[in-house]
Amino acid sequence: MTGTNRKLEGRQEAVLRQMKGLGLRRQSRSYATNLYDIDSTSQLTIASDAPFEDTTEYGESTVLPSVDCGEYSDASYSEPNDESVSPSTSFSSGSPRAAFQSPAGLSSEDFEFLQAHGLERCSPLKDLGQGGFGNVDLVQISLPSGRNFVAARKIIHSPLYAQARYERELRGLVLCAECPFxxxxxxxxVTEDGQFEFLLEYAPNGTLHDMLKAMEQRRRGKDKLLMPVNRIQYYTACILVGLQFIHKRGQAHRDVKPGNVLMAANGRPMLADTDSMDSVTVTKRAGTTSYQAPELWRASLQGPGYTADKADMYAMGITLAEMTAYPAGGNGKLQQLKDDPVGNTPAYVPADLKDLICGLLAPAGKRLTVEQAISHKFFEGVDWEGLKDGPLGINVQLRQAP
Structure with a gap:
């Protein structure tokens, strides 16, 4: 059955009952029905169920015993040569293993084993998250050297996620293998029964969305920045460098949002969920509705009407506004800021930061590019070369081991 006559189950029925209980009868069933569609196409995020812990303020934590969390090896940001992966290249389940990046400190023998047998010989440790497409769990692989290596296994089993989408996500991940962000x-x-699987770097500190929710609770409604200015500088700078890496290769992420930013063990933010990544000139709308630039909605009616890299920068502006003042879901104030950034940015936001937010949320013709944003005066004094070392230069560890 379709439309408002569709039978609702589970979460949709619960939402319907809740809305009716609040007296929101009008259009409540259509909202609950649409929720099914939203859930079915939502992005799958990798999140820890442990609360985010900012060790600049709070105390001791435990370390994962005798388990190695993969980190990026130091790599230059040089442009790809003729032998590198082309943005237009399609990857299949038989993609060359040499295209993958080896974690730092892993021997060639261990890495070859990880590529060849990591997904078939991994032992599940705990669930990390679920979404409309599948689930993510923490797994451990015993390597030939005797080391225990942990990673995140992403399993996609939705019929909405086809071979083409798998190849696009894999292409994006491999294309960005040299970028620590x-x-x-x-x-x-791809398994024999058509299930798509990825073995990814484990991000023990969850997502940026998780962190913002925790910081919002800590702020307790006070009119002040969600986090110190230097932390906003750091997280924003890392995401911008990641976007610059992507844009320089003629691609756009197309789904930038806090839920798609994973927090590494040392607190370094990393863009994830590259299944929407495509050429900057693509005109098909993609991404999460509340983070989409205004020109994306006009494009479907007027033909080519935007470039995806500019849409990325608008989504970055909303993400920055959430990091600064209004995490998503905050009583409509975020929408007011999007409608009029100049007039609705809170007074406690420093002038340079406000100027950057307004520049990212400006109309497409005046919106900052990633290079202009990186050169903005808000980032004066930022150590761009040291970003990959994390905000503390040491691991930000969870309070409880998996």
Whole structure:
């Protein structure tokens, strides 16, 4: 059955009952029905169920015993040569293993084993998250050297996620293998029953969305920045460098949002979920509705009407506004800021930060590019070369081991 006559189950029925209980009878069933569609196409995020812990303020934590969390090896940001992966290249389940990036400190023998057998010989440790397409769990792989290596296994089993989407996500991950601000992929495969699997870098500190929710609770409704200015500088700078890496290769992420930013062990943010990544000139609308630039909605009616890299920068502006003042879902104030950034940015936001937010949320013709944003005066004094070392230069560890 379709439309408002569709039978509702589970979460949709619960939402319907809740809305009716609040007296929101009008259009409540259509909202609950649409929720099914939203859930069915939502992005799958990798999130820890442990609360985010900012060790600049709070105390001791435990470390994962005798388990190695993969980190990126130091790599230059040089432009790809003729032998590198082309943005137009399609990857299949038989993609060359040499395209994957080896975690730092892993021997060639261990890495070859990780690529060849990591997904078939991994032992599940705990569930990390679920979404409309599948689920993510924490797994451990015993390597030939005797080391125990942990990673995140992403399993996609939705009929809405087809071979083409798998190849697009894998292509994006491999294309960004040298960038420490995009999540790393170690191997992937398509099973005989048509299930898509990725072995990804484990981000023990959840997502930026998780962190913002925790910081909003800590702020307790006070009119002040969600976090110190230097932390906003750091997280924004890392995401911008990741976007610059992507844009320089003629691609756009097309789904920038806090839920798609994973937090590494040292607190370094990393862009994830590259299944929407495509050429900057693509005109088909993609991404999460509340983070889409205004020109994306006009494009479907007027033909080519935007470039996806500019749409990325608008989504970055909303993400920055959430990091600064209004995490998503905050009583409509975020929408007011999007409608009029100049007039509705809170008074407690420093002038340079406000100017950057307004520049990112400006109309497409006046919106800052990633290079202009990186050169903005808000980032004066930022150590761009040291960004990959994290805000503390040491691991930000969870309070409880998996």
């Amino acid at each position: 995009v999540v790393d992929v170690y191997t992937s495969r």
